[in-house]
Amino acid sequence: MSKTLYRDPVNGKIGGVCAGVADYFGMEIWLVRILTVTAFLMGLGFFVIVAYIAAMLILEKMPPEEAKRTFHYKEHQVKQKPWQQGKSASQLLADIDNEMGEMEQDVAKMEAYVTSKEYELNRQFKKL
Secondary structure (H helix, E strand, C coil): CCCCCCECCCCCCCCCHHHHHHHHHCCCHHHHHHHHHHHHHHHHHHHHHHHHHHHHHHCCECCHHHHHHCCCCCCCCCCCCHHHHCCCHHHHHHHHHHHHHHHHHHHHHHHHHHCCHHHHHHHHHHHC
16 A cells, blocks of 8 residues: 655644655654754755745645544643643543543454454455
8 A cells, every 4th residue: 555645734833744744754743843944944945945835735635534544633631731730640640541541442442343253344345
């Protein structure tokens, strides 16, 4: 299965170019952004701006199915600064425990589906 290079405006900041490149090459978005800004500051400013604008105009937006698959930023409470929330350390640990429990339930659901007969049947139909 070949990958296609798309703009990813859902995970992007300006036009989704860096997010799309990061998804295509399997990199972290922040790393692609750092490399882009570094290239800009190292004297390639005009080239970076022209290439970024060209990529925004040439690349298609990521289809919604792909965007759901690649959604990188999940909104949750754990990564916010705890002193701004006014929560105690025990409350933060309880929040982490709840979030991990939800993830464990999601993994259990996926595992149940992958080991089910329905999954095998769908897989056989796709092979036809």
